Amino acid sequence: MIIDRTTTAIVVDSTADLPDYLASDPNVSMVPLTVYFGEEAYLDWVELKPQAFYERLKTSPVLPRTSQPSAGAFLDCYRSLRERYERVYSVHLSSKLSGTCASAEIAQSQIDGVRVVDSELATGGIALLVDRLVERLDRGTPEEEFDAYITRFLAEKTFYFLPTTLEYLLKGGRIGRASHLVGTLLNIKPVLSIEEGVVDVFKKVRGVTQALQVMRDGFVERTQPGRTTYVGLSHAFNEPVLAQMRELIEAVDDRDVRLIPTSIVGPVIGAYVGPGAVAFCFIQE
Amino acid sequence: MRSNAEDSLTVSRARELLSAGFAALERRKQEINDLNVYPVPDGDTGTNLALTVKGMVESITRLPEELPEREVCAAISQAALMGARGNSGVILSQIVRGAMEVLGQDGPVTQDVLTRALRHATDTAYRAVRKPVEGTMLTVLREMAEAAAQASDAPRIEIFLEQVITAGWKSVEKTPSLLRVLADAGVVDAGGFGLVVLVEGAANGRAGTRTPIAARFAQPVAAAVAEEQMEEESDFTYCTSFLLTSSGLDQASLDDRLSRLGDSLLIVGDERQLKVHIHTDEPGAVLGIAGALGALTEIEIDNMKEQKAARERRLAGAAARPPLDAGLTQVVAVVAGEGNKLLFRNLGVDLIVEGGQSMNPSTEDLMRAVERATAPSVIILPNNGNVIMTAEQTPGLTEREVIVVPTRSIQTGLSAAVVFDKRKPGAVNAKEMRAAIDGVVTAEITRAVRGSLIDGVQIKAADVIGLIDDRVVVAGDEVEPVVADVVGRLLDGGRGLLTALLGLDEDAARAAAALEKLRETYPLVEIDLHQGGQPFYAVLLSAE
Numbered sequence: 001m002i003i004d005r006t007t008t009a010i011v012v013d014s015t016a017d018l019p020d021y022l023a024s025d026p027n028v029s030m031v032p033l034t035v036y037f038g039e040e041a042y043l044d045w046v047e048l049k050p051q052a053f054y055e056r057l058k059t060s061p062v063l064p065r066t067s068q069p070s071a072g073a074f075l076d077c078y079r080s081l082r083e084r085y086e087r088v089y090s091v092h093l094s095s096k097l098s099g100t101c102a103s104a105e106i107a108q109s110q111i112d113g114v115r116v117v118d119s120e121l122a123t124g125g126i127a128l129l130v131d132r133l134v135e136r137l138d139r140g141t142p143e144e145e146f147d148a149y150i151t152r153f154l155a156e157k158t159f160y161f162l163p164t165t166l167e168y169l170l171k172g173g174r175i176g177r178a179s180h181l182v183g184t185l186l187n188i189k190p191v192l193s194i195e196e197g198v199v200d201v202f203k204k205v206r207g208v209t210q211a212l213q214v215m216r217d218g219f220v221e222r223t224q225p226g227r228t229t230y231v232g233l234s235h236a237f238n239e240p241v242l243a244q245m246r247e248l249i250e251a252v253d254d255r256d257v258r259l260i261p262t263s264i265v266g267p268v269i270g271a272y273v274g275p276g277a278v279a280f281c282f283i284q285e
Numbered sequence: 286m287r288s289n290a291e292d293s294l295t296v297s298r299a300r301e302l303l304s305a306g307f308a309a310l311e312r313r314k315q316e317i318n319d320l321n322v323y324p325v326p327d328g329d330t331g332t333n334l335a336l337t338v339k340g341m342v343e344s345i346t347r348l349p350e351e352l353p354e355r356e357v358c359a360a361i362s363q364a365a366l367m368g369a370r371g372n373s374g375v376i377l378s379q380i381v382r383g384a385m386e387v388l389g390q391d392g393p394v395t396q397d398v399l400t401r402a403l404r405h406a407t408d409t410a411y412r413a414v415r416k417p418v419e420g421t422m423l424t425v426l427r428e429m430a431e432a433a434a435q436a437s438d439a440p441r442i443e444i445f446l447e448q449v450i451t452a453g454w455k456s457v458e459k460t461p462s463l464l465r466v467l468a469d470a471g472v473v474d475a476g477g478f479g480l481v482v483l484v485e486g487a488a489n490g491r492a493g494t495r496t497p498i499a500a501r502f503a504q505p506v507a508a509a510v511a512e513e514q515m516e517e518e519s520d521f522t523y524c525t526s527f528l529l530t531s532s533g534l535d536q537a538s539l540d541d542r543l544s545r546l547g548d549s550l551l552i553v554g555d556e557r558q559l560k561v562h563i564h565t566d567e568p569g570a571v572l573g574i575a576g577a578l579g580a581l582t583e584i585e586i587d588n589m590k591e592q593k594a595a596r597e598r599r600l601a602g603a604a605a606r607p608p609l610d611a612g613l614t615q616v617v618a619v620v621a622g623e624g625n626k627l628l629f630r631n632l633g634v635d636l637i638v639e640g641g642q643s644m645n646p647s648t649e650d651l652m653r654a655v656e657r658a659t660a661p662s663v664i665i666l667p668n669n670g671n672v673i674m675t676a677e678q679t680p681g682l683t684e685r686e687v688i689v690v691p692t693r694s695i696q697t698g699l700s701a702a703v704v705f706d707k708r709k710p711g712a713v714n715a716k717e718m719r720a721a722i723d724g725v726v727t728a729e730i731t732r733a734v735r736g737s738l739i740d741g742v743q744i745k746a747a748d749v750i751g752l753i754d755d756r757v758v759v760a761g762d763e764v765e766p767v768v769a770d771v772v773g774r775l776l777d778g779g780r781g782l783l784t785a786l787l788g789l790d791e792d793a794a795r796a797a798a799a800l801e802k803l804r805e806t807y808p809l810v811e812i813d814l815h816q817g818g819q820p821f822y823a824v825l826l827s828a829e
Contacts, residue, residue: 185631187813204704207811209781
């Protein structure tokens with residue numbers, strides 16, 4: 001079977017934080033998580049956009065909570081897509097961070113032709129994977145090759161993120177192996193990674209400049225000269241740091257860097273990483 | 286064997302000699318402290334040597350009178366090592382070790398034996414220093430050993446000793462011609478000077494012996510009377526010690542007031558800082574008197590009777606070890622200043638030893654902290670160039686893995702502590718810490734304690750001076766321009782993060798104001814200001 005635009009659809013949840021060109025792609029559908037401020041519930045990205053969310057976050061006396069989509073929501077989505085497509089790839093937030101994958105898997109068990117993929121990632125990392133998959137839809141790819149690419153992407157991708165504060169990760173309980181992190185007085189900037197789906201500390205440094213340098217060094221170390229590397233950047237409204245990051249990556253010698261359009265960290269992920277966070281994901285083709 | 290053989294080294298003779306040596310060092314300590322190359326308050330050589338020898342005297346006081354020679358010497362070696370403070374103290378401990386290895390062999394102490402002891406002490410000390418530098422106490426020791434070899438057939442031991450000591454003073458006088466920094470600062474080597482004071486003092490402690498002092502260093506010297514109190518077994522219960530910091534401290538008057546409250550009283554230091562040690566039944570009264578004069582830190586009150594009982598229990602194997610912490614590594618850091626301590630604690634450093642400039646901790650102080658650790662590996666951050674050698678003595682003294690990451694300042698120590706991760710093994714942490722401090726440039730702003738020409742900068746006493754990586758780069762009357770100059774140099778080369786640890790004095794406030802202004806000059810640099818609370822330095826800076 002050939003995976004292409006006529007045969008195959010892609011489903012994501014709202015934590016993929018897709019940039020516009022992917023969000024409006026006819027073959028890509030999105031099932032939202034829910035964000036709560038107290039008793040008020042909003043569908044992530046649908047009823048609450050990032051800008052409004054971060055405004056609200058600043059003044060809210062309570063921290064937002066989030067919840068995964070129901071299995072029913074996924075099943076509805078899959079059913080309607082299966083009317084038009086033979087195959088559905090459903091790509092989601094790390095199962096170690098959220099129950100979203102679990103909901104999708106329950107839905108998957110009730111219908112044929114759906115494959116749930118645990119991206120072991122979040123936000124721009126998922127968007128980067130979707131970007132790579134959509135390109136393969138465009139050119140038409142044998143199913144085995146398409147599946148093999150997903151496997152390789154999950155094994156070889158690198159994802160770093162830089163919160164401006166650890167407050168939200170700590171309070172939200174999503175800090176994983178980074179939970180022993182100490183040091184709040186000295187402008188400590190931990191560069192965090194997601195390893196095997198879990199938040200971990202890549203390196204602890206001081207100040208944003210050093211943190212960006214650490215991410216750049218990680219990029220240089222894990223990519224080879226001359227090969228094409230796709231890079232996805234996302235940010236929770238932090239243009240200055242994003243621009244520095246972009247500049248650093250583009251200045252690395254001898255790498256064929258393809259930056260995909262930047263995405264904005266949406267409400268659900270923003271509730272855990274806080275305003276100003278920047279994420280950086282890359283994969284070598 | 287000549288007929289002028291001395292008796293073998295009994296406990297009482299060793300005590301006599303060491304006490305006399307200590308008394309001489311104690312008397313001339315300030316003179317030695319004043320020989321600092323850098324016109325900044327430094328790990329004071331005189332104080333360090335005196336405290337190191339004091340540790341030896343105290344330990345020997347506790348020895349049973351009839352101990353065999355070999356064990357006396359071993360005990361002195363051990364005490365020197367445990368009490369070693371500062372680089373000069375550590376080198377002295379190695380000198381003592383070498384000498385004791387020879388003196389501990391059976392037989393009377395003859396001129397030949399003393400000559401061999403000096404020779405072996407020289408070899409041991411040179412080996413202990415990674416890059417021996419001539420013009421230091423090593424040179425002075427070597428030249429005394431050489432003089433001993435030439436004088437070993439002197440008719441009387443008094444003449445032998447006189448020739449050795451005279452050679453020592455000549456060697457001290459020569460140190461500026463061997464070491465440029467000494468010549469520039471117009472001083473002789475403090476460690477070498479202290480060594481000869483010690484040897485001469487000990488030699489004078491031999492009943493009836495007086496050796497002449499070379500003219501240049503001649504001072505009216507009171508008879509070398511050992512402090513008898515220190516030789517008594519104490520009847521008091523509490524061993525009390527503390528550090529008193531103030532200004533214009535009067536050592537004699539404090540001595541007078543405290544001596545009525547106990548025995549074994551020892552007060553060392555200068556008018557800014559005194560280390561006080563006393564055995565007393567009224568620790569509260571002692572602290573009351575001292576507390577009225579200044580700030581008390583490092584207060585230690587030990588119940589000696591309880592300690593003795595505890596030691597006996599421990600030896601009996603009764604003491605249970607504390608449960609093992611989940612971490613693999615703990616960090617011991619030597620830190621001065623309450624704010625700085627808080628920063629280290631905030632980074633997960635839970636074993637902090639008070640100290641730094643002008644009050645270097647001893648090997649024993651560091652060992653005590655190491656032994657409080659429950660993790661299998663311990664990393665020591667000495668945070669001072671003058672503590673590194675002391676720290677490097679500790680790995681041999683415990684079965685625990687101890688790794689020294691040779692941080693030369695509080696600032697580099699913090700950079701190392703930033704990457705500390707207790708879940709990782711000691712070696713991994715040490716590697717990451719070394720990488721983290723690579724490329725960190727440090728600076729200090731302080732006041733010159735005297736005029737000098739150093740590193741090509743002309744300095745007047747009380748000038749504000751800026752040092753980068755321990756070298757003076759600028760001096761001036763006002764804080765602000767010196768801060769601006771130093772910061773400019775630090776940030777040269779595109780460093781993006783400047784950390785400032787503010788000290789206690791008035792200059793610190795001016796430095797802080799200057800740094801706030803500099804935010805406008807360097808909009809792209811993150812300037813991170815903290816209250817460090819360290820003495821002597823208006824501000825400690827680092828850029829990375």
